[in-house]
Amino acid sequence: MSYKGAPSHTLLDSMLSIIDERLAMLESQSKLRKKVYHILIETIQNVQNHFDKNLYQNSQEQNAIIFILAKNDDGYSIITGNFIPNKDIANLKAHIDKINQASKDEIRMLYREQLHHGELSEKGGAGLGIIDIAKRSGEKLHYEFKDCQDGNSFFSLKVIVSA
Amino acid sequence: MENFYLEGTSKTPLLDFNAGTGKFVVEGRSIPENSIEFYRPLFEWLDKYIESPQANSILDVKLEYFNTSSSKCIVEIFRKLEHLQEKGQDVLINWFYEEDDEDMQESGEDFQDIIDVKINMHMIEEE
Numbered sequence: 001m002s003y004k005g006a007p008s009h010t011l012l013d014s015m016l017s018i019i020d021e022r023l024a025m026l027e028s029q030s031k032l033r034k035k036v037y038h039i040l041i042e043t044i045q046n047v048q049n050h051f052d053k054n055l056y057q058n059s060q061e062q063n064a065i066i067f068i069l070a071k072n073d074d075g076y077s078i079i080t081g082n083f084i085p086n087k088d089i090a091n092l093k094a095h096i097d098k099i100n101q102a103s104k105d106e107i108r109m110l111y112r113e114q115l116h117h118g119e120l121s122e123k124g125g126a127g128l129g130i131i132d133i134a135k136r137s138g139e140k141l142h143y144e145f146k147d148c149q150d151g152n153s154f155f156s157l158k159v160i161v162s163a
Numbered sequence: 164m165e166n167f168y169l170e171g172t173s174k175t176p177l178l179d180f181n182a183g184t185g186k187f188v189v190e191g192r193s194i195p196e197n198s199i200e201f202y203r204p205l206f207e208w209l210d211k212y213i214e215s216p217q218a219n220s221i222l223d224v225k226l227e228y229f230n231t232s233s234s235k236c237i238v239e240i241f242r243k244l245e246h247l248q249e250k251g252q253d254v255l256i257n258w259f260y261e262e263d264d265e266d267m268q269e270s271g272e273d274f275q276d277i278i279d280v281k282i283n284m285h286m287i288e289e290e
Contacts, residue, residue: 009196017173031263038228038266041194045230048196108273115238116277128231136266 002068007051007082012044019069026071032163036076039136039159040069043080046129055083055152062148066156075162084155089145092155096141099134107135137161164215167208175201176226180208185217189240190225193233202236209243216252220244225259226267234270241278248280256282262289 001022003015020037027033047065056062066081084092099107111131134141142158164182171177171191179188195201222244229237241256248254256278258271268284275282 013174030261031265034228034264035266041228041230045194045196045232108269112273112276115234115273128234132231132234 001070002066004066005064007048007065009048012048016041016044029163032075032161035136036069036078036161039133039161040067040078042129042133042136043067043078043157043159046133047080047082049129050084051082055085075160078159078161079156081154081156083148083152084145085152086147089153089155093143093145096130096143096157099131100140102134104138107131111135133159164211167205169205178205180205180212182212183217185220187220187222188225189222189237192227193229193237195230195233198230198232198236202233202239206236206239206243209240213243213247213250216247216250219253219255220247221255221257223257223259224271229270237274238277241274241280245279254280256280257285258282259285259287261287 001015001019003012005011019040023033023037027036044067047067051065062083066079068077068079070077070079099110102110111128114128114131130141137159139160139162142160144156146154146156148154166182167178167180169175169178174192174194176189176191176193179186179190181187193201222240224237244254244256258274260267260271268286271282271284
């Protein structure tokens with residue numbers, strides 16, 4: 001299942017409900033189903049929170065986000081993509097690299113620390129999104145920045161969820 | 164003081180806070196994009212409750228899903244209960260999770276790690 005378009009709350013909400021129903025029918029392992037759905041909500045809201053409508057005000061093509069949910073032999077892959085200004089890359093990359101280098105226990109500590117001390121941002125983010133995604137997935141996060149040669153890059157994040 | 168009651172939806176939990184009995188329930192899904200906006204009225208209600216509380220307050224948390232933005236609000240609710248406990252009242256939190264939901268169990272443990280109120284863990288067995 002895949003989506004490319006504006007990050008409309010209503011549209012994404014209905015897609016999430018459809019996926020919820022389909023997963024309930026297709027995925028017999030309730031543990032895996034919950035994990036997939038949880039990570040899906042978190043990744044999509046993460047993209048929505050960081051979506052910057054000012055980047056491409058006049059371009060419908062680029063004023064978009066993508067997400068893909070794919071089922072493979074041993075689980076699922078969730079891929080999200082959105083445009084970000086090049087100046088934000090360094091921080092985001094450092095954040096993900098730090099999480100990727102951390103052990104399972106260290107990620108849990110990071111999570112608790114952020115839960116304890118972090119403040120909610122204006123957009124409703126808690127600085128917890130990517131930590132939570134990594135904690136639940138238990139796998140390294142794959143990411144890529146593709147330079148659009150206009151001051152922005154396309155950021156994609158791939159999360160693997162296996163049983 | 165009036166009770167605080169809000170029906171659950173597909174994105175927000177049932178909130179049933181009874182000022183007369185000190186029994187509180189949060190149940191369902193908590194995945195709104197902006198959770199502060201959703202929980203703010205409850206925070207304000209709790210602040211008033213703390214001024215004239217029952218001797219015993221018990222909060223049951225039975226969540227199926229919650230997003231990270233809600234987790235900060237749950238911490239905020241727990242902190243208010245912690246404050247109540249510091250004032251000498253009895254406070255208890257019951258955290259329910261389904262048998263196969265290790266993530267939800269871990270979340271309860273994560274909250275216990277940073278909150279001074281006792282969180283009792285309850286496993287709901289599969290039927």
